[in-house]
Amino acid sequence: MDNHDASGLANVRLPDPGGRSPAELAADEHWWAQVAAQYDLTDEVVMLDNGYWGSMARPVLQAFQQAAALANRDNAWFGRRAFPPLFEQARARLAEALGVDSNEIALTRGATEAMQILIGGYRGLSPGDTVLYADTDHDSVIAAMHWLQERRGVQARSIALPEPFDHDAIVDAYRQALARYPRTRVLLLTQVSHRHGLLLPVAEISALARAAGADVVLDAAHGIGQVDTPLRELDVDFIGINLHKWIGAPVGAGAVYIRQGRLHDIDPYMGEADTDVIDSRVHTGTVNFATFLALPLALELHERIGVANKRARLLRLRNxxxxxxxxxxxxxxxxxxxxxLSSAIAAFRLRGQHGMAANTATAERMLRQSRVFVLARDGLASGACIRATPGIFSTPAQMQALVEAVRAVAG
Incomplete structure (x- = not known):
C-alpha cells in the first residue's frame, strides 16, 4: 500500500483554473461546486463551525477506511512490519509540503500535543523569567504557560490585544509588552486565533521577540492549510501544527516543527535519550494507523486545490x-x-452582549430559528463572542443564511 501515490484522486475532476488568479477563481461558483462535490456533508444545518475540524473529502475518507480495515485485519504483523516505513513516507510527504527537512517535523495527534511538547520541554528558562501570552491564544496552550509557572518558577504574564484590529497597534502591543517584561524568554503567538480569527503578523512580531532575547512558540493550528505564507517565512523556530483542520486529514493528525539546530533547546520526552532525532522529543504511543496512512492523500488534494486559492475563497465567503x-x-x-489580519474565521456579538451565557443563548437561538450552526467563544478581554467559520465547501447562500439569522436574533 503506497500512500505517496495519488491514485486515490484519479476520479477527482476539478476544472482547469485557466491561469486565473486566486481572487478571480474565488468568484467562480462552478469551480468551487466541483470542490464541494468531493465532500459528503450534512444538510440538517448550515454548518458554520468548520474550525473544529475539517471534514475529509470522500477520497481521503475512503483511504482512511481502507487503511483502518487493513490494520484491523493484519494486526501486529501490519503495525510492526508494514506501517513504520509508511509512517516515514507520511512524514516525508508532510515535510515536502511544508518546505522543511524531515528531521524538523515529528507527527503528533494534533496541535495541542505539539504545543505542550514545545512549551513543557523548553529548556531556556530560569526562575524569575517571564513567559508571555495574549487573550487571543488557545485555552489549553495558556494552561501550559501557567504549568511552566508552577513547575519552573517563571512568571506567566498576559496581554490583551487592542480592538478594533489594527496592524500597527497589534505589533506595538507586543513591542510594549516585551519592553514591560524584559525577562521574557518565551512568547506565545497564535497565527490565527480560534476565538475570532485574527491573523497575526507573525514574522514581524517574531523579529521583535528575537531582538528582545525571547523565543516565539507559534500555535499554527488554524494557520497551516488556510494561510498561504510558507512556513519558513514565519521566521519561527518552534511551531505546533494541526493537519485535521485546514489540510483535511483525518482527526488526530498534527505535527511539531523544530528548526534545524534548535532541537536541543527542547527536552527529550520523559526518559527518551537526548539524540539528534526529533522523534526523541515526541512519544505519542500507538497511533491511529489509518490517520497517518491517509495523510499523503489529504496533502495531495490540498495541493491540487491550492492553499492560495483556498485562502481567497474563504476570505470571499467571510467578507x-x-x-x-x-x-x-x-x-x-x-x-x-x-x-x-484576516482569516476564514470571524466573530460577532450583539451590542451589549459580552457574557458567555448571553452569547451561547444567541447561538442556540440561531440554530433553533434558522438552522445556522455557529459557536460561542469566551476568553477575550473584551468578552465573549460568536464565531462563524465557513469551509471551502461552503456557499454564498449559506453566508446569506448566516446574515439573515444574525438579523433575526438582533431583533
Missing part, C-alpha cells in the same frame, strides 16, 4: 457576511477589513 452586517448598529463585528 460576504461581514460586509452585509458592517453597518448594522445592533451588531458588533470582531473582524478587520485588513487582509493582513
Amino acid at each position: 460576504q457576511w461581514l460586509d452585509a452586517l458592517r453597518d448594522d448598529p445592533r451588531v458588533q463585528l470582531l473582524a478587520s477589513s485588513d487582509p493582513r
Whole structure:
C-alpha cells in the first residue's frame, strides 16, 4: 500500500483554473461546486463551525477506511512490519509540503500535543523569567504557560490585544509588552486565533521577540492549510501544527516543527535519550494507523486545490457576511477589513452582549430559528463572542443564511 501515490484522486475532476488568479477563481461558483462535490456533508444545518475540524473529502475518507480495515485485519504483523516505513513516507510527504527537512517535523495527534511538547520541554528558562501570552491564544496552550509557572518558577504574564484590529497597534502591543517584561524568554503567538480569527503578523512580531532575547512558540493550528505564507517565512523556530483542520486529514493528525539546530533547546520526552532525532522529543504511543496512512492523500488534494486559492475563497465567503452586517448598529463585528489580519474565521456579538451565557443563548437561538450552526467563544478581554467559520465547501447562500439569522436574533 503506497500512500505517496495519488491514485486515490484519479476520479477527482476539478476544472482547469485557466491561469486565473486566486481572487478571480474565488468568484467562480462552478469551480468551487466541483470542490464541494468531493465532500459528503450534512444538510440538517448550515454548518458554520468548520474550525473544529475539517471534514475529509470522500477520497481521503475512503483511504482512511481502507487503511483502518487493513490494520484491523493484519494486526501486529501490519503495525510492526508494514506501517513504520509508511509512517516515514507520511512524514516525508508532510515535510515536502511544508518546505522543511524531515528531521524538523515529528507527527503528533494534533496541535495541542505539539504545543505542550514545545512549551513543557523548553529548556531556556530560569526562575524569575517571564513567559508571555495574549487573550487571543488557545485555552489549553495558556494552561501550559501557567504549568511552566508552577513547575519552573517563571512568571506567566498576559496581554490583551487592542480592538478594533489594527496592524500597527497589534505589533506595538507586543513591542510594549516585551519592553514591560524584559525577562521574557518565551512568547506565545497564535497565527490565527480560534476565538475570532485574527491573523497575526507573525514574522514581524517574531523579529521583535528575537531582538528582545525571547523565543516565539507559534500555535499554527488554524494557520497551516488556510494561510498561504510558507512556513519558513514565519521566521519561527518552534511551531505546533494541526493537519485535521485546514489540510483535511483525518482527526488526530498534527505535527511539531523544530528548526534545524534548535532541537536541543527542547527536552527529550520523559526518559527518551537526548539524540539528534526529533522523534526523541515526541512519544505519542500507538497511533491511529489509518490517520497517518491517509495523510499523503489529504496533502495531495490540498495541493491540487491550492492553499492560495483556498485562502481567497474563504476570505470571499467571510467578507460576504461581514460586509452585509458592517453597518448594522445592533451588531458588533470582531473582524478587520485588513487582509493582513484576516482569516476564514470571524466573530460577532450583539451590542451589549459580552457574557458567555448571553452569547451561547444567541447561538442556540440561531440554530433553533434558522438552522445556522455557529459557536460561542469566551476568553477575550473584551468578552465573549460568536464565531462563524465557513469551509471551502461552503456557499454564498449559506453566508446569506448566516446574515439573515444574525438579523433575526438582533431583533
